Amino acid sequence: MKPKPDGHNDRELRVKRITNGTVIDHITAGQALNVLRILGIMDRLEEVVSVVMNVSDRKKDIVKIEGRELKPEEVDKIALISPDATINIIRDYEVVEKHRVILPSRIEGVVRCINPNCITNTDEPVKPKFVISRGERVELHCMYCGRVIADRIADFLI
Amino acid sequence: MQHVITIQDFSRDEIDRILDRASELEPVAHTGSSDALSGRILATLFYEPSTRTRLSFDVAMKRLGGDVIDLGAIETSSAVKGENLADTISVISGYADAIVLRHPKEGAARMASEFSSVPVINAGDGAGQHPTQTLLDLYTIRKEGKLNKAKIALVGDLKYSRTVHSLAHALSLYDAEIYLVSPDQLKMPDLMKGGLIESGTEIVETADIDDVIDVVDVLYLTRIQKERFPDLSEYQSVVGSYKITKETLKDVKDNLIIMHPLPRENEIDPEVDASRHAIYFRQSFYGVPVRMAILSMVMG
Ligand SMILES: Nc1ncnc2c1ncn2[C@@H]1O[C@H](COP(=O)(O)OP(=O)(O)OP(=O)(O)O)[C@@H](O)[C@H]1O
Ligand SMILES: [Mg+2]
Ligand SMILES: [Zn+2]
Numbered sequence: 491m492k493p494k495p496d497g498h499n500d501r502e503l504r505v506k507r508i509t510n511g512t513v514i515d516h517i518t519a520g521q522a523l524n525v526l527r528i529l530g531i532m533d534r535l536e537e538v539v540s541v542v543m544n545v546s547d548r549k550k551d552i553v554k555i556e557g558r559e560l561k562p563e564e565v566d567k568i569a570l571i572s573p574d575a576t577i578n579i580i581r582d583y584e585v586v587e588k589h590r591v592i593l594p595s596r597i598e599g600v601v602r603c604i605n606p607n608c609i610t611n612t613d614e615p616v617k618p619k620f621v622i623s624r625g626e627r628v629e630l631h632c633m634y635c636g637r638v639i640a641d642r643i644a645d646f647l648i
Numbered sequence: 649m650q651h652v653i654t655i656q657d658f659s660r661d662e663i664d665r666i667l668d669r670a671s672e673l674e675p676v677a678h679t680g681s682s683d684a685l686s687g688r689i690l691a692t693l694f695y696e697p698s699t700r701t702r703l704s705f706d707v708a709m710k711r712l713g714g715d716v717i718d719l720g721a722i723e724t725s726s727a728v729k730g731e732n733l734a735d736t737i738s739v740i741s742g743y744a745d746a747i748v749l750r751h752p753k754e755g756a757a758r759m760a761s762e763f764s765s766v767p768v769i770n771a772g773d774g775a776g777q778h779p780t781q782t783l784l785d786l787y788t789i790r791k792e793g794k795l796n797k798a799k800i801a802l803v804g805d806l807k808y809s810r811t812v813h814s815l816a817h818a819l820s821l822y823d824a825e826i827y828l829v830s831p832d833q834l835k836m837p838d839l840m841k842g843g844l845i846e847s848g849t850e851i852v853e854t855a856d857i858d859d860v861i862d863v864v865d866v867l868y869l870t871r872i873q874k875e876r877f878p879d880l881s882e883y884q885s886v887v888g889s890y891k892i893t894k895e896t897l898k899d900v901k902d903n904l905i906i907m908h909p910l911p912r913e914n915e916i917d918p919e920v921d922a923s924r925h926a927i928y929f930r931q932s933f934y935g936v937p938v939r940m941a942i943l944s945m946v947m948g
Contacts, residue, residue, distance in 0.1 A: 603755075605754060607752075607753055607754050607774050607775065608753065608754050608755050609733075609751075609753040609754065609755035609756045609758075609759045609773075610755060610759075612732075612753060613732060614732050614733055614734050614759060615732065615734050616734065616759050616762070632755065633755075633758065634754070634755025634758045634759060635754035635755035635773075635774075635776055636654070636754070636755075636776065636777075637754075638839065
C-alpha cells in the first residue's frame with residue numbers, strides 16, 4: 491500500500507467506493523498505518539480496508555473501512571495522532587454523517603509514559619494520566635513525572 | 649488537604665507566605681522549641697539514602713514539638729519484601745499526620761498523594777522534583793541577598809540536576825536574570841529553557857564562568873558527577889575549569905553569595921569556606937526553618 495513514487499494524484503479514484511462503513515479523512519500524513527494499528531486492523535484482516543497515503547495535493551492520508559463504525563475510544567486515540575482527522579460515516583455509498591475528532595484535554599490509561607523511570611511504568615496500581623496541549627503539535631504531559639511525549643505518540647498507545 | 653509535590657504547584661504569593669513563616673520560625677530553628685505541632689506525628693519514608701533532608705525534617709518536626717516515625721532500615725521493611733508504595737502509603741497515612749517521601753521513581757510523590765489520607769511532602773522523586781530544596785534555596789537568597797530581580801548564575805550540571813530545574817522555574821516567578829553556566833555536555837535542556845523564556849525570564853548561556861562571575865549577585869553551584877562523562881580526563885578538565893577558589897573570587901561583587909545544595913565534590917575549594925561570600929552551610933541550616941514552615945502549613 492505504499493504510495494507510488496511517481497506521485498499520481500488520481501490514487502483516490504483507484505479505490506473502490508464502499509457501500510457502508512467509515513472513511514477516516516484528513517489523517518496527518520504518515521499516520522495511516524498507526525490509525526490501522528489503533529483499529530486493530532494490522533493483525534486481523536476481517537474488514538475490507540483501503541489506505542491512501544500522502545494524497546499529493548493536500549498532504550494527508552485516508553483510511554476507508556467497509557462495514558465498520560468506530561468506537562469512541564478508537565476515535566479518541568486517533569485524535570491523539572491526528573487531531574484534524576474527520577470521521578465520515580458512509581451508508582449506501584453516501585456520507586451521512588461527518589465529524590471531526592476531538593482532542594481530549596486529559597487522558598487516562600490510553601498512553602504509557604515515555605519515561606522508563608516514571609512511577610506509572612512500575613507495578614504500582616496507577617494508570618498513566620496525561621494533560622494534553624496543542625500548539626504546533628500535540629503534546630502529552632505526564633501528570634506524574636512531568637515528561638512530555640510529542641513525537642511518535644502512536645508508539646506509546648496502550 | 650495540602651500536599652507539597654512540585655514547586656510548580658505554588659504561586660509566588662504562596663511561596664512568599666511559606667518564606668515569611670520560615671522567617672518567623674528561624675529563631676526556634678536555631679535553639680528554641682515550640683509546641684505548635686505537639687501531639688502530631690510525621691512519618692518519614694526514605695526509599696533512597698539521604699542525610700541532610702531526612703535529618704532536617706526530623707529536626708524541624710521536633711523543634712515544633714512533634715514526633716517522627718520512620719520506615720526503619722529499608723532492608724528489613726516490608727517495602728523491600730514486595731509491598732507496593734500505594735499500599736505502604738495507605739497504611740502509613742493511618743498512623744501519621746503527614747508523610748515525607750523520598751523515592752527513586754519520578755512521580756512517586758504525586759501517586760502517593762492520591763493514596764494518602766494525610767498531606768504528602770515530596771522529599772525527592774528520582775530525577776524529578778524536590779520542592780523543599782527549592783524553597784530553602786529561595787529562602788537563602790531572600791535572606792542573604794535579594795530575591796526579586798536577582799542576577800543569579802546557575803553553574804555546573806544544568807542538564808540532570810533536579811535542584812537547578814526547580815530553582816530556575818521558581819526564580820522565573822521573581823523576575824530573575826539567569827546566567828546558565830555549564831559545559832556543553834551538561835547544558836540545560838531546550839524544553840526547559842523555552843519555558844523560562846516564555847515566562848519572560850532573561851537568560852544568558854555560556855560555558856565560561858569568568859564571563860559572569862563578576863556581574864552576578866548569586867553563584868549557585870551544583871555537583872558535577874563523574875558518571876556524566878565518557879572519560880576521567882574530560883571530567884577533570886571540566887571540574888577544574890569550574891572550581892571556585894580564592895583566586896576566582898578576586899573581582900566579584902561585594903555582596904555576592906555562593907550557594908551549593910551540598911554535598912560538594914570538588915566544586916568549591918575549602919579555602920573559600922572562610923570567605924564572607926560562602927553561605928552554603930547556612931543555606932543547609934535554612935532547610936530547618938523552611939521545613940518547619942512547610943510542616944506547620946500542612947498540619948496547621
Ligand atoms: N462511498 C464512498 N466510498 C469511499 N470513499 C468515500 C465514499 N463517499 C465519500 N468518500 C470519501 O469520504 C471523504 C468525505 O467525503 P465528502 O464527500 O464529505 O468529501 P469532502 O466534501 O471533500 O469533505 P471534507 O470537506 O471533509 O474534505 C472523502 O475523502 C471522500 O472521497
Ligand atoms: Mg475533502
Ligand atoms: Zn511519567
